[in-house]
Amino acid sequence: MSILRGKNILLGLSGGIAIYKSASLLRRLTRDHGCNVTVVMTRSAQAFMTPLVFETFSGKEVITEMFESRSGIVGTRHIDLVQQADLIAVIPASANIIGKICAGIADDALSTMLIAARPEKTLIAPAMNHNMYNHPVMQRNLAQLRGLSYNLIEPETGELATAEEGWGVGRLPDEKTLLFYLEKACYAQKSPALRGKKVLVSGGPTREALDDIRFISNPSSGKMGIALAESAAKQGAKVVYVSGPSSLPDPLGCETIRVVSAEAMKTQILQHFEEQDIVAMAAAVEDIRPKVKFAGKLKKQAIPEQLPLERTPDILALLGKNKKKQLLVGFSVEVEKGIEHSLKKLREKNLDLIVLNDPGEPGAAFAGDTNRITLITPDGKANPLPLKSKEESAEAVWEQLLKPEA
Ligand SMILES: Cc1cc2nc3c(=O)[nH]c(=O)nc-3n(C[C@H](O)[C@H](O)[C@H](O)COP(=O)(O)O)c2cc1C
Numbered sequence: 281m282s283i284l285r286g287k288n289i290l291l292g293l294s295g296g297i298a299i300y301k302s303a304s305l306l307r308r309l310t311r312d313h314g315c316n317v318t319v320v321m322t323r324s325a326q327a328f329m330t331p332l333v334f335e336t337f338s339g340k341e342v343i344t345e346m347f348e349s350r351s352g353i354v355g356t357r358h359i360d361l362v363q364q365a366d367l368i369a370v371i372p373a374s375a376n377i378i379g380k381i382c383a384g385i386a387d388d389a390l391s392t393m394l395i396a397a398r399p400e401k402t403l404i405a406p407a408m409n410h411n412m413y414n415h416p417v418m419q420r421n422l423a424q425l426r427g428l429s430y431n432l433i434e435p436e437t438g439e440l441a442t443a444e445e446g447w448g449v450g451r452l453p454d455e456k457t458l459l460f461y462l463e464k465a466c467y468a469q470k471s472p473a474l475r476g477k478k479v480l481v482s483g484g485p486t487r488e489a490l491d492d493i494r495f496i497s498n499p500s501s502g503k504m505g506i507a508l509a510e511s512a513a514k515q516g517a518k519v520v521y522v523s524g525p526s527s528l529p530d531p532l533g534c535e536t537i538r539v540v541s542a543e544a545m546k547t548q549i550l551q552h553f554e555e556q557d558i559v560a561m562a563a564a565v566e567d568i569r570p571k572v573k574f575a576g577k578l579k580k581q582a583i584p585e586q587l588p589l590e591r592t593p594d595i596l597a598l599l600g601k602n603k604k605k606q607l608l609v610g611f612s613v614e615v616e617k618g619i620e621h622s623l624k625k626l627r628e629k630n631l632d633l634i635v636l637n638d639p640g641e642p643g644a645a646f647a648g649d650t651n652r653i654t655l656i657t658p659d660g661k662a663n664p665l666p667l668k669s670k671e672e673s674a675e676a677v678w679e680q681l682l683k684p685e686a
Pocket residue numbers: 293294295296297298322323324325373374375376377407408409412
């Protein structure tokens with residue numbers, strides 16, 4: 281279940297062109313995440329979009345004035361709403377509202393609420409033209425906000441409505457990224473067990489080359505590894521994600537290292553292993569590779585009928601042998617006697633948890649968005665979970681691994 285479920289959010293909208301994205305974000309928050317959102321708009325924000333849109337999606341009166349309300353009751357709502365809120369998020373945050381926060385100016389409803397709110401529970405998503413964003417005053421203001429423990433959602437470099445070349449830094453990130461940072465800020469208030477932990481996750485397939493064009497691989501998409509990496513990062517872990525070839529974008533909030541072969545994956549993982557607290561090997565490392573790799577492209581007639589193969593390195597077994605403080609999570613794909621075979625693997629490889637996938641189960645396919653996993657612990661207990669999204673499955677893996685001893 282999303283950590284955002286049932287949360288009270290104050291969504292501040294200031295006068296930036298990216299405000300159109302906030303309407304869709306609001307819909308996701310209220311409809312998909314069950315959040316209770318109160319929207320506050322500056323006067324300039326209302327020049328871009330009308331409160332009606334946000335009233336419709338939040339199901340509530342939008343606050344636009346400090347001293348007036350259509351419902352007739354104003355009182356000290358600028359303090360009460362902030363106190364009731366789990367998060368205050370200004371998306372988009374204009375150069376002007378950022379300047380006001382830094383200067384302590386409280387001259388309308390939003391800026392007054394922001395000065396009443398603790399920086400740790402406030403998210404600021406700057407979005408503006410690249411010249412505005414790169415201005416030394418803006419950079420000084422943002423450094424000040426970071427220093428005061430505000431949660432900044434850094435803007436992206438990309439297409440801008442107003443840049444001369446149509447391109448630059450200052451673009452509001454997409455909805456998925458905004459939701460990631462909202463969830464991260466919620467977790468930060470809960471002190472989750474993963475907070476401050478160093479976590480390495482591997483994901484995706486590996487490719488074992490026959491020549492420069494052909495390879496042996498498997499259909500792993502990398503979705504489960506990405507879900508694990510993002511889930512840990514959201515919960516405050518410092519995550520290194522080692523990815524085999526995957527068409528998916530890098531997980532949010534992680535350092536991603538891309539590799540191709542099992543050998544390269546082994547090298548990267550071993551290089552980072554010692555400093556980790558937790559390693560989760562969700563990658564579908566290919567078990568075999570051609571004994572010889574040919575340079576260039578083999579002519580069709582030159583491809584040998586019998587292809588001599590050899591085993592790739594067993595990275596998980598190697599980690600199990602060398603582990604000191606690390607908690608080690610393995611994944612297994614079994615089509616029969618799943619629990620028995622997985623438990624054997626857990627014991628042989630010195631793992632702390634093994635996650636069993638049965639690719640034959642409906643909804644548990646390699647590249648799908650859902651998974652049906654069974655969590656198996658060293659004491660032999662097997663916890664079969666119902667069909668879940670890969671994100672929810674990832675949360676369940678971390679929860680099981682870090683469960684306090686009974
Ligand atoms: C078409 C248009 C687009 C604008 N886009 C942005 C923007 O993306 N970011 C920004 O900081 N200001 C932008 N501005 C300027 C702000 O709206 C202006 O500085 C305003 O005073 C901000 O007020 P507020 O912070 O009270 O909402 C834009 C103005 C116009 C006319």
